[in-house]
Amino acid sequence: MIALLIRDLKLAFRSGGGFGLGLAFFLLVAVLVPLGVGPQGGTLARIAPGILWIGALLACLLSLDRIFALDFEDGTLEILIPSPLPLEGAVAVKALAHWLTTGLPLAVAAPVLAVLLHLPASGLPWLVASLAIGTPALSMIGAFGAALTVGVKRGGLLLSLLVLPLYVPSLIFGAEVVRRGAEGMAVGTPLAFLAAITLGSAASLPFAAAAALRMSLRQG
Amino acid sequence: MIALLIRDLKLAFRSGGGFGLGLAFFLLVAVLVPLGVGPQGGTLARIAPGILWIGALLACLLSLDRIFALDFEDGTLEILIPSPLPLEGAVAVKALAHWLTTGLPLAVAAPVLAVLLHLPASGLPWLVASLAIGTPALSMIGAFGAALTVGVKRGGLLLSLLVLPLYVPSLIFGAEVVRRGAEGMAVGTPLAFLAAITLGSAASLPFAAAAALRMSLRQG
Amino acid sequence: MSLWEYANPKKFMQTSGAVLPWVAGLAAICLGTGLIWGFFFTPDDYRQGSTVRIIYLHVPAAMMAINAWAMMLVASLIWLIRRHHVSALAARAAAPVGLTFTLIALATGALWGAPMWGTWWEWDPRLTSFLILALFYLGYIALWQAVENPDTAADLTSILCMVGSVFAVLSRYAVNFWNQGLHQGASLSLDQRENISNVFWLPLVISIAGFVALFVTLVLLRTRTEIRARRLSALIARERLA
Amino acid sequence: MMPELGKYAGVVLSSWGLSIGLIAALLALTLWRGRKIKRALAEAEARAAEARR
Amino acid sequence: MLRVIDLACARGGVPVLESVAFTLAPGEALVLRGPNGIGKTTLLRTVAGLQVPLAGRIEAKPDRIAYAAHADGIKATLSVAENLGFWAAVHGQSDIGPAVAAMNLSALVNRPAANLSAGQKRRLGLARLMVTGRPVWVLDEPTVSLDLASVALFGRAVAAHLAGGGSALIATHIDLGIEARVLDLTPFRARPPGQGGIATAFDGGFGDDAAGAFL
């Protein structure tokens, strides 16, 4: 289990991929939106919570196919399935590795980008909190989607199509937390929902994802 | 040349990928933004031109790695380079195939999504025009980026990072065309710039991309 | 004789072949009566004017859009638990039908919204959740088409259908939480009959029955085609090996 | 005997037109694919029967 | 150790082999032969538990089988030692030394796998098999790309594994130079259902179609 986590982190760093690039993409979205939308501060501040959450979501999405596709192509999954590691655990560990290299850096970097988008300072702590609490669900849901599309060649876009609707609740509650936080309102309810989604996905989706992986690989 | 175009289109359709899924992603961005930003019609209308162009750009981006990566992995490129086809022509044809399966459907579908974002009706024709004129440049620039990253395993995110800055001028002029069109102002200047970018990239980037491909493959 | 026997392809082909003409006839009669009655022989509503005629398409389509997903969920569970091929194929056959109904509900709603709410599209919870439902249908259909081995495709889409159902309900609550909305609440339940005046009620109920019958007809037809397609690919594969 | 639809005629007619059009398209597609597959299957069955003999 | 009884297996939903039966005792090796496309890969995947059998039974503890095909789970960016170390950890082993020595990889341990030649990569794949510590090896064309010296090396490694009480099931087209029974799969080609072969769910026709039922 720990060997798998370490290996996944190592691979993410070595490939020059995972980590830095997710962040970079997040940054690019935060930069492109003012360019596309125009620089009026009022509008930007209003849309900032939503845009930041959407940026985080897309940054997460783009690296999802790394979770299983490479391991599928080079045969690692075929060896992992009959190995002594329980596949459910392996899936959870891989989602964790994805979160550590994508979601966590996003949460840490978000305040800097929030400033670019004129988010009021009172929203910053809630931005970090909502991302820290909400992004694990994104990784876990993403791992489930990646398990569904693992046998499909270059399933990247199909994966996006499957996963994005599943991200809707997290997005709504996450952006709501930030918006309420920025306006100084109480954030308890949406934050609780966000946490519930994360816990629920972490508790149930590894089983669904492991089942999907077994089925994808079993195709004769 | 024509054989290559037909083959690329065939592959895009067969893979259940190319085509429909680029559109689906565009749709998803158009749906998620209001969910994140909140439903106030006024705000949405103001940001609609920028968001639609950013959506088109991201939809384009996600399918870029299909342009060369698959052909690289299965050795097609290694055979194509010493083949009688001029590589510059092959690159241009592949970019064209990408545009036909991504950019063109986006331009056609955009008005429907514009309604979701409350874009004023006067902006719709300009939205279609700007996408039709501007997206070929996105495919061509994308092909260049894909050629640069072709040797990198799972270079998807690196590719995004390289290509997005190159997309900035198209984005700015494209969104400006739509914004001015929606407000009933003259759109001549940004439209001319957009066309110039498309023509310029179509005329010069195939050479740069072909050179990049030759170099990527030459690495011993 | 157990009910599961109908899950045998051959038995299903025989039974469905016998049932189809009747269901198709019922669909034609109900749709014909309900829609013609609704369109030609009902008065304008005092508030909504002639737009009230949209209700005969909008409401049945919206109901069937949800019911089709529910049917797919049941069929998926049957496939996962008992592995009856017909059930998986029926789920596959229902998806495009459900998607079409969803699109009809969305389109008629949008057109209705223009005069009533002054906008084509409003981010009202019910509307939004229908849009998300359409996305689920699209993803489900795309997954069926992307996976090559039909049994694997059935497995994966079944899991997607289950997980998707949970998240569809979740997002319904999420959007509700986020915005109170313009759309009217349910007014058609039988005990609340007075909410909608009698003149509109009967043709509406007949249209709904027509849509149900139409759904069954289409799903039967498409399931039969899917079964034949599987038989065809089995034959072709045998030919190749021979 | 067209009912009087008043100022909403455009909206009502286009929603009816669109809905019926979509249903008709789905039905046509279903029947067309059904016929196509049925014909192909009949041919394949005939070939298989031929091969058995 | 491994017992296959009346096994039938399918590829892409089509039965390819039927009535395959053999047993593999400890210390024994069995070589599968047969022309291209007969179904060797399919049979090995089924035995390894990666596919479900169409009929028949496989009697073996799945956690005793180590399967190796062409794609052997080697990560290009990790070094030879890191690759082996990972698989050893997964299987609860800790020492990769013997495997490295047996496959003559000592000079390459710190080299990233991306920089290996085709044959060197293959040797790494075989070394991976050894660190699993599992007794039943199921190998699909293990000697592809290997030169004669490496084939001999591999033969010796198999012999040592057998001597240690393990067993091996190997599909190959070439002569491995080990003592083993040979099973030619040609006689087990699946017959069409009309001639006694296994019928799948869609192998039966639909009587009503001929009768011209509605649609």
Add this chain to the structure above:
Amino acid sequence: MLRVIDLACARGGVPVLESVAFTLAPGEALVLRGPNGIGKTTLLRTVAGLQVPLAGRIEAKPDRIAYAAHADGIKATLSVAENLGFWAAVHGQSDIGPAVAAMNLSALVNRPAANLSAGQKRRLGLARLMVTGRPVWVLDEPTVSLDLASVALFGRAVAAHLAGGGSALIATHIDLGIEARVLDLTPFRARPPGQGGIATAFDGGFGDDAAGAFL
């Protein structure tokens, strides 16, 4: 037809072979041998123009060479006929019939390439070579995964190609059963620069370091 003069080639910036020299006349075949990792693949890629030589020259028209390695540009979703037809069109040929017949693929023409077994896929890759219409074949381990009958088929195809005035340069570990000169690459292994091998840009030391220069 092909003339290689004093060639040195590198892999990943490290010289692997040097002073390789041979000529290939029409109608002639040359088989390259050598242990795993000696540099056969590197040499073939250099000859095919996919890598630049470190030193020496290759005299050949690049548009007369057809190169085939393991990855052979086969698209899984296209059928055998579509795959071959595409490559024929690229090379201005139109008839794929002879290639299909020569590689015994007639029964498989309409099958998607994804559904082929390892050996069948390999035969398709070799058929691709034939539709290029090019005279110099450069082949890297062409018989991997082929059964004995298919190896013989391939041998006959090469013989026919040679008889038609073509030539072939083949790296392989097994016996192909064709008449060909053999070139063992072992003696051409690159020496370290100190012993007369080729030095790359950073192979020289920096004299001033020993003198204790600033930093």
